[in-house]
Amino acid sequence: MIDEDEVRIESANxxxxxxxxxxxxxxxxxxxEGFIKRVWGHLGIAQIARMSMGLVMVKFNDExxxxxxxxxxxxxxxxxxxxxxxxxxxxxxxxxIRSVPLWIRxxxxxxxxxxxxxxxxxxxxxxxxxxxxxxxxxxxxxxxxRVLVEMELSDNPPRVIHYMNEFxxxxxxxxxxxxxxxxxKNCGNYGHVITDCRKDQKAQMDQKVTESSFLRFREGRRIIx
Numbered sequence: 001m002i003d004e005d006e007v008r009i010e011s012a013n014x015x016x017x018x019x020x021x022x023x024x025x026x027x028x029x030x031x032x033e034g035f036i037k038r039v040w041g042h043l044g045i046a047q048i049a050r051m052s053m054g055l056v057m058v059k060f061n062d063e064x065x066x067x068x069x070x071x072x073x074x075x076x077x078x079x080x081x082x083x084x085x086x087x088x089x090x091x092x093x094x095x096x097i098r099s100v101p102l103w104i105r106x107x108x109x110x111x112x113x114x115x116x117x118x119x120x121x122x123x124x125x126x127x128x129x130x131x132x133x134x135x136x137x138x139x140x141x142x143x144x145x146r147v148l149v150e151m152e153l154s155d156n157p158p159r160v161i162h163y164m165n166e167f168x169x170x171x172x173x174x175x176x177x178x179x180x181x182x183x184x185k186n187c188g189n190y191g192h193v194i195t196d197c198r199k200d201q202k203a204q205m206d207q208k209v210t211e212s213s214f215l216r217f218r219e220g221r222r223i224i225x
Contacts, residue, residue: 016063016066017058018058018070019051019058019087020032020036020084021055021083022054022077022078027078029056036048040069043065045059045061067131067134069084071131085101100181102127102148102157102179102180104126104146104147104177105177105178106122106161106174107143111139112166114136114139114145116132126158127151130148131148132145153181157175158175159174160174
């Protein structure tokens with residue numbers, strides 16, 4: 001049997017860590033580490049470590065910084081999005097590749113539904129709730145509720161949420177995404193467009209090689225004849 005008390009202590013040690021992955025690329029650790037230090041170094045980084053499946057763990061000095069990083073915008077490395085999510089004991093590297101954390105905005109949502117339980121119930125219809133931002137938590141900006149949701153990659157992410165309100169009336173709530181991953185129409189993978197597609201670039205290079213070989217062959221025949 002494992003020592004459950006020790007497990008809790010060890011787990012708490014990583015509560016200030018986030019897991020990062022570049023969607024559509026796997027840069028060398030020294031290169032990505034330099035990028036992370038340039039972006040977050042001023043916030044206080046305790047550790048950067050490579051994990052499996054192209055994942056990188058970044059541990060901050062405190063949980064407040066961890067929350068600040070999760071709340072503030074998206075990153076891009078070499079024009080490719082960097083997926084950032086909190087470390088968890090249920091981390092699954094395979095699932096991390098197939099799903100992404102997305103910030104959504106629920107405009108004109110009644111303030112009576114801003115409690116953690118109600119927000120979790122609402123967004124659970126489209127994904128797994130991760131956290132709300134501090135403005136939603138503190139009710140200091142009430143134009144919209146902002147929630148970070150883990151969602152499966154999809155060509156058509158849900159744009160509305162349907163729920164029954166306290167009057168047993170079916171209500172439709174619009175969903176706005178702050179960012180959605182782009183999908184390459186050439187190879188079908190996420191994180192880049194056709195102009196940056198390595199598969200397309202390889203095909204073009206193979207075609208050039210084939211054309212060059214044919215020209216050399218034709219010129220050789222001319223010389224022989």
